[in-house]
Amino acid sequence: MNEIRIFSPATVANVSCGFDVLGFCLDGIGDEMVVRISKNKGVKISKIEGYDLPIEAHLNVAGVSAQALIDDAKPDVGFEIEIYKKIKPGSGIGSSSASAAGSVVAINELLGRPYNKTQLTYFAMMGEAMASKSYHADNLAPGIFGGFTLVKSVEPLEILELPTPHNLYAVIIHPQIEIKTSEARALLPQKVNLKDATVQWANVGSLVHALHTNDYGLLSRSLNDIIVEPHRSKLIPFFDEIKQQTVKNGALGTGISGSGPSIFSLCEGLESATNIEKTMRDIYKTTGITFETYVSKINEDGIKVI
Numbered sequence: 378m379n380e381i382r383i384f385s386p387a388t389v390a391n392v393s394c395g396f397d398v399l400g401f402c403l404d405g406i407g408d409e410m411v412v413r414i415s416k417n418k419g420v421k422i423s424k425i426e427g428y429d430l431p432i433e434a435h436l437n438v439a440g441v442s443a444q445a446l447i448d449d450a451k452p453d454v455g456f457e458i459e460i461y462k463k464i465k466p467g468s469g470i471g472s473s474s475a476s477a478a479g480s481v482v483a484i485n486e487l488l489g490r491p492y493n494k495t496q497l498t499y500f501a502m503m504g505e506a507m508a509s510k511s512y513h514a515d516n517l518a519p520g521i522f523g524g525f526t527l528v529k530s531v532e533p534l535e536i537l538e539l540p541t542p543h544n545l546y547a548v549i550i551h552p553q554i555e556i557k558t559s560e561a562r563a564l565l566p567q568k569v570n571l572k573d574a575t576v577q578w579a580n581v582g583s584l585v586h587a588l589h590t591n592d593y594g595l596l597s598r599s600l601n602d603i604i605v606e607p608h609r610s611k612l613i614p615f616f617d618e619i620k621q622q623t624v625k626n627g628a629l630g631t632g633i634s635g636s637g638p639s640i641f642s643l644c645e646g647l648e649s650a651t652n653i654e655k656t657m658r659d660i661y662k663t664t665g666i667t668f669e670t671y672v673s674k675i676n677e678d679g680i681k682v683i
């Protein structure tokens with residue numbers, strides 16, 4: 378096989394309480410990439426469609442993560458990457474992560490799968506770190522493993538795959554403004570209050586338990602973030618209204634997707650999700666801000682060869 382085309386899905390990181398550790402994978406929303414073997418060693422980005430992004434491999438997260446894999450594998454060939462970008466950069470649904478993860482998964486396939494998913498996440502983290510200026514894998518892991526994941530540790534990298542409750546749906550509203558992950562990280566406090574930390578880690582633990590036990594009530598009571606959300610929500614127009622109305626109308630919980638501006642809700646069943654999408658649209662329709670909404674099942678496959 379000399380060439381491969383993949384679908385690299387969008388992802389929701391943090392899932393409210395789990396800053397930098399929890400994430401899940403979306404269905405139907407994502408980028409496509411074509412990666413082919415080339416006689417010229419190293420990595421070249423030969424085409425980018427959809428958004429204006431650096432074509433230089435060392436400035437593009439797809440190139441940086443590919444180079445990290447190549448430095449380790451030292452193959453006798455090189456790789457050419459085409460990126461068909463559908464996820465707007467700075468969206469909060471893992472735009473940079475989709476490219477970073479997609480390139481290493483595709484190269485691994487072309488090389489006959491020498492690496493496991495955790496090793497691939499590690500290489501992808503090198504690319505993701507260039508965009509966000511920090512080492513985090515909470516978008517990469519659900520993209521590569523599918524479903525819900527928990528990044529137990531970054532160094533050494535350890536990823537836990539969590540179960541997806543039956544009939545769980547995500548709804549996303551993406552206001553078309555850009556929030557750079559690096560900037561949304563820079564405004565977070567370096568120290569947290571012990572009382573707040575106690576509430577937050579209880580929520581992470583109970584959210585994980587709720588996923589394992591299909592307990593929608595507990596899931597709903599766990600979807601709270603008292604540490605990061607208060608700082609970042611100010612950057613997202615009408616965040617409080619969206620949160621209030623979606624929860625009132627039956628969402629299990631609503632929070633910032635990744636570093637924003639996207640907002641996500643989790644819902645039990647498609648009917649509830651469709652209703653929550655309408656709630657979100659009704660609020661944003663009156664604001665004059667351009668937006669997109671998506672209803673998505675939780676994608677248990679992650680990145681797929683197409």
Ligand SMILES: Nc1ncnc2c1ncn2[C@@H]1O[C@H](COP(=O)(O)OP(=O)(O)O)[C@@H](O)[C@H]1O
Pocket residue numbers: 430431436437438439460465466467468469470471472473474476477508509556557558559635636
């Ligand atoms: N292949 C790529 N896809 C998306 N963003 C990229 C890519 N390569 C480099 N970047 C840079 O990464 C930044 C966007 O990443 P980030 O702020 O993490 O947003 P997101 O939350 O959408 O991933 C932008 O500055 C963009 O230029």
Ligand SMILES: N[C@@H](CCOP(=O)(O)O)C(=O)O
Pocket residue numbers: 388390391396397398468469470471472473513515516558561562634635636637
């Ligand atoms: N944990 C990170 C996740 C960033 O996600 P993105 O989709 O906005 O890149 C953070 O919250 O900074």
